[in-house]
Amino acid sequence: MWTKNKTILLLAAAGILLFVAVQNVVLPQWDRNAEIYAAEQQSPLTHHLESITKYQNKYMGNASNISNLMHSLPLNEVRSTMQLYPDSLTADILYHADTADLDSAKLERSLIYNATAAFALIDNLEQIRFKFDDRVYTAERSRLEAWYGKKPSSLTDSPKIWIPVVQDPLADLSYVQKGIASLFTVTDA
Numbered sequence: 001m002w003t004k005n006k007t008i009l010l011l012a013a014a015g016i017l018l019f020v021a022v023q024n025v026v027l028p029q030w031d032r033n034a035e036i037y038a039a040e041q042q043s044p045l046t047h048h049l050e051s052i053t054k055y056q057n058k059y060m061g062n063a064s065n066i067s068n069l070m071h072s073l074p075l076n077e078v079r080s081t082m083q084l085y086p087d088s089l090t091a092d093i094l095y096h097a098d099t100a101d102l103d104s105a106k107l108e109r110s111l112i113y114n115a116t117a118a119f120a121l122i123d124n125l126e127q128i129r130f131k132f133d134d135r136v137y138t139a140e141r142s143r144l145e146a147w148y149g150k151k152p153s154s155l156t157d158s159p160k161i162w163i164p165v166v167q168d169p170l171a172d173l174s175y176v177q178k179g180i181a182s183l184f185t186v187t188d189a
Contacts, residue, residue, distance in 0.1 A: 046167075055068055055072070073117055081094045111184065
């Protein structure tokens with residue numbers, strides 16, 4: 001009888017210790033990891049390709065797919081809406097902010113990254129316009145193909161392609177400025 005009570009007490013103590021360990025060590029670590037991941041998703045330099053490949057689609061007419069893609073890319077913290085023009089294979093992403101209120105380096109990196117992701121994942125998208133309250137950035141598939149020298153869909157074949165070809169060069173501000181000038185037509189709204 002005494003051994004049975006000891007066993008029950010030991011198991012109860014072990015259960016309490018495990019509960020405390022999970023509550024004070026494991027769950028806070030998971031929360032920290034989730035916060036780090038969310039922060040990485042906000043930057044084109046650290047965004048994870050794997051998080052967006054599920055939005056790959058042959059047709060741009062799937063509004064919820066494009067919306068989910070845009071809300072998974074950098075600049076998703078800026079309130080936005082979307083409008084699709086299936087006849088011209090164009091998507092407008094309407095950001096409700098002035099470009100002057102945003103960090104210009106992050107904005108330009110994000111625009112290149114987001115346009116590349118959109119053309120790489122949506123096969124028949126031909127044009128995307130990022131419309132801010134004060135400025136419009138228009139990108140076309142043909143200019144993106146010329147910039148990278150390959151079809152955008154081939155960029156998402158592997159992170160071993162995406163990272164060195166799309167992400168790593170965005171760390172260089174002169175590359176970003178050349179990219180904005182080469183990939184986008186920029187007009188005042």
